[in-house]
Amino acid sequence: MTPAAVVFYVLASIAVLSALMVIWSRNVIHSAIYLVLTFLCVAGVYVLLQAEFVAAVQVLVYAGGILVLFLFVIMLVNLGARVGPRVRVHATVSALVGLAATSLLVYVAATGGLVTSFNVPVDLSAQGGNLQQVGWSLYRDYLLPFEIASVFLLVAMIGAIVLARQKY
Amino acid sequence: MPIPPLYALIFSLLLFAIGVLGVLTRRNAIIILMSIELMMNAANINFIAFAARTHDLIVQVFAVFTIAVAAGEVAVGLAVVLALFRNRDTVFVDEVHIMRG
Numbered sequence: 001m002t003p004a005a006v007v008f009y010v011l012a013s014i015a016v017l018s019a020l021m022v023i024w025s026r027n028v029i030h031s032a033i034y035l036v037l038t039f040l041c042v043a044g045v046y047v048l049l050q051a052e053f054v055a056a057v058q059v060l061v062y063a064g065g066i067l068v069l070f071l072f073v074i075m076l077v078n079l080g081a082r083v084g085p086r087v088r089v090h091a092t093v094s095a096l097v098g099l100a101a102t103s104l105l106v107y108v109a110a111t112g113g114l115v116t117s118f119n120v121p122v123d124l125s126a127q128g129g130n131l132q133q134v135g136w137s138l139y140r141d142y143l144l145p146f147e148i149a150s151v152f153l154l155v156a157m158i159g160a161i162v163l164a165r166q167k168y
Numbered sequence: 169m170p171i172p173p174l175y176a177l178i179f180s181l182l183l184f185a186i187g188v189l190g191v192l193t194r195r196n197a198i199i200i201l202m203s204i205e206l207m208m209n210a211a212n213i214n215f216i217a218f219a220a221r222t223h224d225l226i227v228q229v230f231a232v233f234t235i236a237v238a239a240g241e242v243a244v245g246l247a248v249v250l251a252l253f254r255n256r257d258t259v260f261v262d263e264v265h266i267m268r269g
């Protein structure tokens with residue numbers, strides 16, 4: 001087992017366990033903290049999969065922006081002592097449905113030929129590295145979707161402000 | 169490449185299943201949004217795993233777009249939760265049944 005595989009197993013285990021704690025813990029603040037742990041571990045997995053730029057964006061946007069947004073809203077709504085129910089009567093049915101969907105996906109992934117066919121690594125540094133490649137394709141080939149994404153973010157921002165306004 | 173893509177796919181599968189479980193079992197709207205974020209992360213891991221498999225860095229651009237969409241989605245979703253709390257004084261989705269037929 002290579003060191004990278006060991007790191008992957010550790011990161012994936014922590015991510016899955018903390019994701020379970022996100023949906024299991026009764027305190028919403030605890031859920032948010034476990035969520036950021038999951039995001040950071042996923043960013044580590046991105047680094048292992050040679051996607052350094054996406055890992056940086058993951059840390060900045062998810063662990064930085066989205067988590068702060070969650071914490072702000074948790075503080076604003078101030079649920080107090082009302083922790084809410086952990087599971088409901090139909091939770092077993094939901095778990096069965098999730099288990100069935102998961103086993104179906106595992107079956108498809110295991111029989112789809114993804115196990116055997118992966119190639120030798122390419123030398124990314126010869127092409128200028130990951131960041132340069134992604135930047136080139138982002139600003140040259142996908143300039144229009146990039147601009148549309150910025151317009152989308154503007155629309156989402158205005159929509160959030162309008163929705164969360166005090167008076168209508 | 170030391171990590172076979174199948175392992176990353178199974179990892180993303182687990183995260184997605186946990187997200188589905190959270191959406192289906194929890195009643196707190198904030199936790200439901202967190203579960204949706206988990207599912208979007210799982211989709212992103214799939215993108216990155218296939219990018220590592222095909223050695224096509226273009227795929228990573230789509231992962232960046234997915235992150236942008238997730239940021240917008242969570243902003244609007246949390247604004248909806250805030251408006252819900254202002255109007256109904258709750259964030260538990262089973263206490264909000266004004267649209268039940």
